[in-house]
Amino acid sequence: MVRSEKTRQFIIEKTATIFNKKGYIGTYLSDLTNATGLTKGSIYGNFKDKNEVAVEAFRYNYKQLTKDIALKLEQVDRSDEQLLVFLDFYKREYRKVFENGGCAILNTAVDADDGNELLKEEVVKALQSWRKTIEEIVEEGIKKSELKINNTADFVIKMIAMIEGSIMLAKVLNEPQILVKNMTLLEEEIKE
Known part of the structure; x- marks a missing residue:
């Protein structure tokens, strides 16, 4: 990785949680400079604009969220067990998701839905990918x-909606049992 690539990656990693917690509109250049210790010129020397940083931060957050799930999916063969991997992840890792500000897909979707086409496109790609993965597992099963x-x-659609909706309710109401209970309901349905 050349120096500018390392700097870009550093900026992305340091600002990803900020964008996830504060959203695109709520994240200011001062948040980026404070998080990175870099100047405005250093940030914009590595990125075209705040939008580009936000898109890369979303991609980073999404990758972080999905990498553990992807590893676990590779370890199981049965389709029912693969679906349970998603649910088990959220039951076990919700604290980590909450500490990062919640689900990057949900947060960015709400933030970008009516105003930021580039971010919205990224969310749509992520949701389509997630949807396709689950569809393939179900069809195989x-x-x-x-x-x-x-x-x-x-x-x-029900599975994705229950995961996303449960994360939102559990985080906003500070009641993690909502998420755990809904994941357990989906588990029971899968095991039937």
């Missing part, structure tokens, strides 16, 4: 008789 799901598309 149905083929192998490991899952009894009547409508793949409906189940996938």
Whole structure:
């Protein structure tokens, strides 16, 4: 990694949580300079504008969120167990997700929905990727008789919505049991 790539990565890592907690509009250049210890010129010498930093911060947050899940998915073969990997992750790791400001997908989606097309595009890509992954797992599970799901598309949307909605409610209300209980309900449905 050349020096400017290292600096870019440093800026991304130092500002990712700030963007996730404060949103694009709520994050100021002073937040970026304070977090990194760099000047405005150093930040904009490595990025075109705040928008580019925000997009890279979202990508970083999303990658951090999904890397543990991806590793665990590789360790199980059965489709039902693969779906349970997602739910178990959120049951076990919700504190880490909350400390980072919540789910990067949800936070960025709300922040960018009506105003920042570049960030919205990134969120859409992330959601489409997540949706495709779960759809593939479910379809494979149905083929192998490991899952009894009547409508793949409906189940996938319900699973993603329950995860995202539960994270939001549990974090805002400071009631983690909401998330844990809803993940357990989905687990029971998968195990049927």
